[in-house]
Amino acid sequence: MSDDLVLRAEGVELRRGARVILAGVSCDVRRGELVALMGPSGSGKTTMLRAIAGLEPFQAGWIAVDGVALAGGGPPSRATLRDLRRKVGMVFQFHCLFEHLTAIQNVCLAPVHAHRVDARTANARGLELLRSFGVEHRADALPRQLSGGEAQRVAIARALAVDPPVLLMDEPTASLDPLRRTELGELLRQLIGQGRTLVAATHDEEFAREFATRIMRFREGLIIAD
Amino acid sequence: MLRWAGDQEGGAPFVEADPSRPDQMVGFDVEIADLFARSVGRTPEFVNVDFRLIDQSVARDDADIGLSGIEDTPARRTTLAVTIPYYEFREVLSVRDADASRFRTLADLRGKRVATLGGTIAYEILLRAERDHGLSALSYDDDVHPYSDLLIGRVDAVLLDNVLAERRQRAMPGFTIQPQTVAVGHYVGVLSAQNGPLRDTLNETLRRAMRDGTLQRIFTKWRVWNEDQPKLHARLLAGEPVEPVTGLDTSVSVATMTKWEAAKRYFPSLLRASVVTIVLSCLSMALAVAIGVMIATGRVYGAPPMRAALLGYVELMRGTPILLQLFVLYYGLAAAIRLPAFGAALLGLALNYAAYESEIYRAALEAIPLGQLEAARTLGLSERQVLRLVRGPQAFRLALAPMTNDFVALLKDSSLVSVLTVLELTKETQIFATNLGSWVLPGSLCAALYLAMSLPLAALARRLERQWKSPAV
Numbered sequence: 001m002s003d004d005l006v007l008r009a010e011g012v013e014l015r016r017g018a019r020v021i022l023a024g025v026s027c028d029v030r031r032g033e034l035v036a037l038m039g040p041s042g043s044g045k046t047t048m049l050r051a052i053a054g055l056e057p058f059q060a061g062w063i064a065v066d067g068v069a070l071a072g073g074g075p076p077s078r079a080t081l082r083d084l085r086r087k088v089g090m091v092f093q094f095h096c097l098f099e100h101l102t103a104i105q106n107v108c109l110a111p112v113h114a115h116r117v118d119a120r121t122a123n124a125r126g127l128e129l130l131r132s133f134g135v136e137h138r139a140d141a142l143p144r145q146l147s148g149g150e151a152q153r154v155a156i157a158r159a160l161a162v163d164p165p166v167l168l169m170d171e172p173t174a175s176l177d178p179l180r181r182t183e184l185g186e187l188l189r190q191l192i193g194q195g196r197t198l199v200a201a202t203h204d205e206e207f208a209r210e211f212a213t214r215i216m217r218f219r220e221g222l223i224i225a226d
Numbered sequence: 227m228l229r230w231a232g233d234q235e236g237g238a239p240f241v242e243a244d245p246s247r248p249d250q251m252v253g254f255d256v257e258i259a260d261l262f263a264r265s266v267g268r269t270p271e272f273v274n275v276d277f278r279l280i281d282q283s284v285a286r287d288d289a290d291i292g293l294s295g296i297e298d299t300p301a302r303r304t305t306l307a308v309t310i311p312y313y314e315f316r317e318v319l320s321v322r323d324a325d326a327s328r329f330r331t332l333a334d335l336r337g338k339r340v341a342t343l344g345g346t347i348a349y350e351i352l353l354r355a356e357r358d359h360g361l362s363a364l365s366y367d368d369d370v371h372p373y374s375d376l377l378i379g380r381v382d383a384v385l386l387d388n389v390l391a392e393r394r395q396r397a398m399p400g401f402t403i404q405p406q407t408v409a410v411g412h413y414v415g416v417l418s419a420q421n422g423p424l425r426d427t428l429n430e431t432l433r434r435a436m437r438d439g440t441l442q443r444i445f446t447k448w449r450v451w452n453e454d455q456p457k458l459h460a461r462l463l464a465g466e467p468v469e470p471v472t473g474l475d476t477s478v479s480v481a482t483m484t485k486w487e488a489a490k491r492y493f494p495s496l497l498r499a500s501v502v503t504i505v506l507s508c509l510s511m512a513l514a515v516a517i518g519v520m521i522a523t524g525r526v527y528g529a530p531p532m533r534a535a536l537l538g539y540v541e542l543m544r545g546t547p548i549l550l551q552l553f554v555l556y557y558g559l560a561a562a563i564r565l566p567a568f569g570a571a572l573l574g575l576a577l578n579y580a581a582y583e584s585e586i587y588r589a590a591l592e593a594i595p596l597g598q599l600e601a602a603r604t605l606g607l608s609e610r611q612v613l614r615l616v617r618g619p620q621a622f623r624l625a626l627a628p629m630t631n632d633f634v635a636l637l638k639d640s641s642l643v644s645v646l647t648v649l650e651l652t653k654e655t656q657i658f659a660t661n662l663g664s665w666v667l668p669g670s671l672c673a674a675l676y677l678a679m680s681l682p683l684a685a686l687a688r689r690l691e692r693q694w695k696s697p698a699v
Binding site (some may be wrong): 026053054055081082085086088089090094097098099100109110113114115150158159162 | 465619
């Protein structure tokens, strides 16, 4: 595997009962790309993101993220998942911020508990992240007090707090107005500029054209255009 | 019809279901009731009433007369119409055979536990002996378990009347009845205060039965006739007054006090009993929460056999009466594990409530959206951390309101542990009410104390909920 290929998938097949969701997906993604996965609802793009994040076991094929490989055929081992999660962050469509924690607590939870960073350092880095996304002033707000755009920025900060090389995003523009959408695009550009790799499932053709470095089109569980 | 109230649980020789025909009552009180009914040309009808509630039952006219080894006390004479005594008993001390030479009197029992039946003269005597001799008095709801607990060593002596002691000794050997008489008392029939004329008629019936040997025949048949009885009968037939008996100083009988004096006198013991109630409830709830969390976690995360076993536990504890569980835990298991009364009460309440708590937590855990769990997993938290840091805390917020509900319920269910001789608020109120002959004042005080315990707790829970819901900034 070339050093540059940070994400590779080969022949990924995923079925739920008789329904085929992914019918043998293969792709390579280089470091620093912003890949938009596009396609109609039910075409498999969100499932592909979830498979990369280790949330969906698949039946055949393999996925490798920065040297950590998931093989189809059974659920991955606990050790594989632990390694994988240092490589991949995920931002969910509905953000899924922890409802009982403030924004800064959301950001610091994983560094402190999964990565054993001391609380003070984690807090300082978390505030720095929130500041870089322009939501530092909302650090002590609970998720339900944040606007859609604020919640999304906090969710991105939370995913980046453990510094994964690959960031997956599901429908990042779904809850944003045009101005916020442009701001998000600029922010994602900054991230790939820092060498991070972004893969986003989206319906937003305009957004994808403007900001993505590459577009993969899904239909019926296959990539039909790249 | 002459309706007479008695307690079958009191058993022979007073009143018991005929072992060969359980729908028929037998016992010397049954025969005296028959005698009374015949003398006034009516048919006797038995009304089963808890021993401690016979006075109240008669006062509210559920029955015409109460007969069940009822003691002649100053309180009864003040509030009810009481017949002349028909039997003289002696309060006697029973100790294990091995202790027969060292525990002869109450004074020998300093620091020891002495059991009796609640709401009796014997209990009053023991309360006085707590002050005078430094022993510790235990009130039971029945007259069998004091003796079984004596034999297994939970208590060191039992004070009850000779009729009860001798009956029990025939059924369970291993204890000695000390010859010294602690007090002398009498059994009477009780009627409501308005029933004076009927009482006078029945007194005549009793005198006739003393003269013609009917009473002697009845008591001989039930093996309780002794040399004390002819002397009592002779005094009554000669018109001599027979004084009522109390274990306490007659000068402080509650029945003759004003309501305020009575309340002032009893309030400290009600407060002490409230402390027992609140401490017991808090400890039981803490244990129930801990066990409930473990059960819920096992039911959500465990393998199928574990889930099935835990479900079985929950259904067993929810599906059977807590009173039964307490009995089994304290008396049923006594041969294997001898739990102290407070420990058994605490454990019994906790094990029962743990089943209910576990269902609340299980439902709350399952109500946390999958997205929250997946977000936590993608951040690299282990399943244990997801539970501890994300799922658990959110579930706890959902569980708070039903938990508060359960705690208030437990506070009240804690009154059930009086069957294990734990003297808590409801039991103490009952003792107060029995001595006072009225439920109005003791009931109001008791209700006020329960509310004083539950309302602050409900307020605290509401405040926590508000805090979690309101904006943090």
